[in-house]
Amino acid sequence: MVENQHNDDGGSIVLAATPIGNLGDASPRLQELLATADVIAAEDTRRLHKLLQALNISTSARVISYHEHNEAARTADLLEEVRSGKTLLMVTDAGMPAVSDPGFRLVEAAVAESLTVTAVPGPSAVTTALALSGLPTDRFCFEGFLPRKNGERTAKLRELARERRTMVFFEAPHRLEAMLQALQAQFGPGRKAAVARELTKLHEEVVRGSVAELLDWAANGAVRGEIVVVVAGAADAVPARAEDQVDAVNELVRTGARLKDAVSAVAEDAGVSKRELYAAVLAARQGN
Structure with missing residues (x-):
């Protein structure tokens, strides 16, 4: 059943995007709400107070910390504030709440009660990096952070290897090299990509090239700094070659898989002959 959101008492939740680096990107609506909201739910209250100080804003709002470790416990209390007619402003450390940041649980619960939820649009590392990447922007998907464990990361990238849309990822700087190595193994060294770091900040940098070139740069x-990785989608389907899947097999073997199992899994995913792939892996090993 389709339902319209409403709240007879006039309360509402406002998701507000905050600057991802440059304070000049704080919109007038954001500044007004920071000054007038009844309650502000912040991912990090210290970061919020620094933002208020930098923008020279004073607020009488009740400030509540709301992050991934206390979302479950505090969502009910925040909803009660909205039911009583309060304006609840939700902000995270940077960018739009609920997009790889706290906020989804609150929105989900509010929607279930048909409470009013709206947003103040603004800075987004996802769309900023996408626009600057030089890669197709007509269709894209946001994948957030890849799994940290090698095996889980490899499985996720194997799943995405045939994705036709441009892909946007977040990554920690100390894991960037490992991520690019995994991208090279699963997507091939020639796949086009871009790494954007410190977006909108003084040392903003966008490096574009093949995955192999970016791996050399990140070695x-x-x-x-803050990292966003944008990767081109798979090109129009071309017959896969067994020789191009050797790195994927070796990566699975490095994570503990038996060679036979790794060959079988990669061959099925890539649509190549198991026998040809097995022979290619043995030939590559003999060549080394």
Whole structure:
């Protein structure tokens, strides 16, 4: 059944995007709400107070911490504030709440009660990096952070290897090199990509090239700052070659898989002959 959101008492939840680096990106609506909201739910209250100070804003709002570790416990209390007619402003450390940040649980619960939820649009690392990447922007998907464990990361990238849309990922700087190595193994060294770091900040940098070129650039863990990785989607389908899947097999073997099982899994996923792939892996090993 389709339902319209409403709240007879006039309370509402406002998801507000905050600057991802440059304070000049704080919109007038954001600044007004920071000054006038009844309650502000913040991912990090210290970061919120720094933002208020930088924008020279004073607020009489009740400030509540709301992050991934206390969302479950505090959602009910926040909803009660909205039911009583309060304006609840939800902000995270940077960017739009609920997008790889706290907020989804609150919105989900509010929607279930048909409470009013609206948003103040603004800065987004996802769309900013996408626009600057030089890669197709007509269709894209946001994948957030890849799993940290090698095996889980490999499985996720194997799943995405045939994705036709441009893909946007977040990554920690100290894991960027490992991520690019995994991308090269699963997507091939020639796949086009871009790494955007420190977006809107003084040392903003966008590096574009093939995955192999970006891996060379990121070698030795020298990259610092907030990282967004944008990767081109798979090209029009072409027959896969067994020789191109050798790195994927070796990556699975490195994570503990038996060679036979790794060959079988990769061959099925890539649509190549198991026998040809097994022979290609043995030939590559003999060549080394």
